[in-house]
Amino acid sequence: MQDGTFPTSGYLHETGAPRGSVYASNCPTRQLLDRIGDKWSVLILLLLGDEDMRFNGLKRRIGGISQKMLSQTLRSLERDGLVTRVVVATMPVTVTYGITPLGRDLLAALRLMIDWAETRIEDVAAAQGRYDRANGSANGGHPLASAMN
Numbered sequence: 001m002q003d004g005t006f007p008t009s010g011y012l013h014e015t016g017a018p019r020g021s022v023y024a025s026n027c028p029t030r031q032l033l034d035r036i037g038d039k040w041s042v043l044i045l046l047l048l049g050d051e052d053m054r055f056n057g058l059k060r061r062i063g064g065i066s067q068k069m070l071s072q073t074l075r076s077l078e079r080d081g082l083v084t085r086v087v088v089a090t091m092p093v094t095v096t097y098g099i100t101p102l103g104r105d106l107l108a109a110l111r112l113m114i115d116w117a118e119t120r121i122e123d124v125a126a127a128q129g130r131y132d133r134a135n136g137s138a139n140g141g142h143p144l145a146s147a148m149n
Contacts, residue, residue, distance in 0.1 A: 042110055048099040055098055058070060081102050
């Protein structure tokens with residue numbers, strides 16, 4: 001362990017650095033967790049982690065996202081310092097979105113969760129099926145159970 005650090009749930013944390021408490025009702029960390037737990041944010045960050053993209057490119061690649069939701073999510077990600085927005089004065093104006101170093105750091109953690117989800121989806125669907133059978137429902141309203149069975 002390095003000087004000035006101590007272990008916290010398997011991670012190193014610098015002493016004296018501010019740290020939120022997600023269990024506190026007024027902790028701003030909860031807002032950040034809402035953002036990084038949002039499916040649209042995750043999908044946008046994944047795409048921008050591969051390459052900078054324009055708005056319409058993102059919209060084409062992310063099935064089901066509305067123009068309004070994409071715009072709102074990009075604005076929030078930019079405000080949080082996870083995404084950059086570069087405007088070039090052309091006719092018409094060209095706007096390109098990219099991922100920041102902070103966003104790339106988050107993306108590394110997200111990729112671990114995505115890998116877990118992709119490799120464990122069958123286990124989750126099987127558990128949902130067992131639960132639904134034990135509780136007398138066809139699929140309990142969960143699309144994973146019906147999609148995987």
